Amino acid sequence: MTVSRRNFLKVSGLTGAVLSLGFYSPTNAEEAEIIKAVEADSFGIEMNAWVHIDTSGKVTIFSHRAEMGQGVYQAIPQMVAEELEVNLDEVNIVFAKGDNKKYGNQITGGSSTVRGSYKNLLNLGATARTMLIQAAANKWSVAPTECYAQGGHVYHRPSGKQFHYGELVIDASKLETPKNVVLKKRSDYKLIGKPLPRQDTKLKTNGTATFGLDKEIPGMLYAMVVRNPRLRGKVKSFDDTAARKIPGVKHVVKTRMGVFSTYREGVAVVADSIWTAMQAKKVLKVEWDDSGFEHLSTADIYKRQAEALQTQEGLPFKQQGDASAIIAQASKKIDVVYETPYQYHSCMEPLNCVAHYQDGKLEIWGPIQAPEWVQDYISKEMNIPRDKVIVNMTFLGGGFGRKAFMDYPHEASVISKEIGAPVQVVWTREDDATQGPYRPGISYRCEGVVVNGEISAFKVKLAGQNNSHWRGGGKDKPNGSASEGFLKPYFDSIKNLSIQDVPFETPIPTMWWRSVYASTNGFAYESFLDELAIEAGKDPLAFRKDYLKEERLHQLIDKMEEVSGWKSRKKNEGYGTAITECFGSTVGQVVKVSRNTEGKLKIDHVWAVMDCGWYVNPDTIKAQVEGCIVMGLGAATMHQVTFQDGIPVDKNFYSYQLPRITDIPPIDIHIMENDADAGGVGEPGLPAFAPALTNAIFDLTGKRIRKLPFSLASV
Amino acid sequence: MASINFNINGKDQSIDVDPQMPLLWAIRDVVGLKGTKYGCGVAQCGACTVHLNGEAVRSCVTRVGRANGQKIMTIEGLSENNNHPLQLAWQEIDVPQCGYCHSGQIMSAAVLLRENPNPTDQDIDNAMAGNICRCGTYLRIRKAIHLAAGGMQQKVGKNE
């Protein structure tokens, strides 16, 4: 089925004449051309139908991005409505289906929703507004400059005459699409920059938001899969005699799903209910073939990484000056290893997906971060033409990178095709926790020399799995994200600097996890900087300021000092700081720790200062940074994925313990005001937390923590 | 299979199920109310919290048989128009991010406020530590419960 303009009308519930505008941006080009639906049809391309206005004045916006908590459900309409001059509560939003041709890159990742498309979205709203004003001016036979738009109406300033948008859409849709429309000034914004309520909140307070697991389609069966506890095994054989005897069990089939360049096999029990499938799963006997890959334990991995760091030089990522020679000759140097653990995304909604394969067509519904990747991948894997693969996004109960992957939709699709019926595959929490892909655990050897209070040499070598390898490439190149999180201006001010990647592989599938490499790099680089500052006898924040020779960063640091009381710290208080950058935004954090009357370490306060440039909704930003800090707290002090004999050990929250309400310190968030390009907000708040915390603990106790996670109680 | 009768959100309902089936799946897949969520299946996360005779049970480990002849309330039954003081406070503060855990969070908070209309931070901790929010909305949950408590007291004040 080709998703044409007509289908969009159907989806949106719109009928008859509409003004329908969008943009076509297959490469996610920054400035795309705004075009009308009819033009798109005549060009034979699938238009990015972002916004429709019908004759009743109803505005419908299609969101091309997944909503997983980060607020795009609100940010996209907020941007379009601003330029379109309509009230937010008059705007409907519909999740667009996955379609690469129509929307360009739809992946909700890299904190890119706003920063990647805001200019196009503003242009879109402004173009529609300009056309509606022109249509009104034509009707009144006046100059458009005498008219203005507000609250879904066009007004003629001199006479006070007005038209509702609905009365103008037919005329407007006949106009040429104007080029170079004038965008509003930031100071004139009514919606952007305001902490407006999110449009999806009400759906999430009474149980009406439909998440993937809530999706039902007629005739749908439920599948649960018996999976190999090891990460790469194959099904040798299975005995389904007992499982098939359970009333309600319809099929037992071998299944598989792609995990990057490998496939993971399992045996699916398909039944009339989730509960029945769970019972059948318990009595299904599967024999696995676990040959052909190493069955590693966590201790093996870190031992090897440590050895590699001591015995090998890595592939050069960044080399300037002669750090290695200075370090070799130095009489006094810092030479330390930082270790970060494997992590699991642990979204509250376990993975699940509905698929219906019928007559050569496949339709998918699920909590999906990257619908067009799913469309693309499954089209190729299952040999179904791309236009016959339709991917629908539901709300996501958390994503954090895990749901930007194709394995679970692939698995659902394979099962549906196999059994010839619509099916929802449901992963248990245990499936979700033990199948990966995980964030890789990376070790860093940091060597540095300080002379006369200055960094004379700075060398970081990392050893850990490279996600690119799993995507089938880059084995001869250093990890392209070897310094992600580390502020680039340091490269200008640290003359002798070497960053190297020691190649390291295991059979454990790895992938992006909220803030990706910055989440591990940030801990190593920012702790190491702290060690260098202490060695130099300098205040850690002032030391950073000396090396970050950019006005925007100085303003950020000044703000950090101001809000945290950095300079008026008292005795028996530990203050630590870290500043990281990723996805276009810089976040500085200050953590304050102390000991309570029983001598137990406690986190008294966290201050975060976010510089994300131009932004849409400050409340969403604060919510995201709060969430990042909580997630960072868990990753730093509570949980890690460990392996024993090739099997992930932690299977559920009883051992993979997440932060709870009792664990959360007071958090204050400040947003820098400037007009720089919009940066991401969903991830950049995470990396600085762990090093700011451990630096604060050093400040209080003199104890340097170089391995995550650590228990606060043990300090 | 057995016939289980209960009152759910004010309506009497009879379902024919395996009495060992967790109440969670009976509510979601038999009764068809999807607001109650599956998170862990082992009473660790609280996403499945519903009220059984007013208590915030974890429906993933509560067998449906235990609910026979009893009263159940799910998030869908907490108020008629999404306007329980907690729901209003959640909306006012924009507590949810992904939103998946919040049915359970609100159902837990409802028991807290019923038993303690003016909770301290410590009371909130004592009530809410059984509900995990992976998005980390805890500070807003705390704030919203305080706001709802204030609202409830005002409401009581008006009625008196």
Next chain:
Amino acid sequence: MKQPTEPKTHSFRPIRTGIAIGVILTVTAIMASTFKTTDKLTEEDVKTKNKTNRAPINRDSVESVKAFASVYKVLMSPRCMNCHPAGDVPLQGDDSHLHTMGPKRGAEGKGLYAMKCSNCHQPTNTPGVHTPPGNPNWHLPPATMRMVFQGRTPHQLAKQLMDPKQNGNKTKEQLLEHAHDGLVLGGWNPGEGRTLPPMSHAEFTKAWTTWIKKGAYAPKP
């Protein structure tokens, strides 16, 4: 063995001198039973009970103390101690770590607000590993009678079990019967993946009965 006469100087507290002979025994996994302090006996009751209880007691301090060694092993096993914590949060698991999510005792020992014991702990064990074990009467000792096991020496624990101020004024009968309390028995049906107490329930009952009937002597400090 010779029947011992009333010891003149020892650290044991002869039961006879006790006000009321109630001991709460709480042996099960996580439990604690609900003898409420509101059941306090009147002075008259106490006199009567002391009279009736005096005669049949066989005070063999050596046997009693020996039996208590077994009792102690059971009471300090995770199945019993986990619900007799030093603080107000129960313990969990064979390593007796603080219960995940930190549920609080509450006045009645049944938890607080949305974190009451029976919100997760069902009338029977939940199938599977790491699932909540069950009992219809799941609770900790109430706040007024905390009956802490965690950290207690044999001497302290024996004294505490016998101290009417700390044991909720149990009669000896209640105490003896308590070995058969449903929650106590639950300790021997702890659910998948949990170790059992170090001896059978029958052996425990025997030791318990012996300890009390022989005089409920406390081992030396």
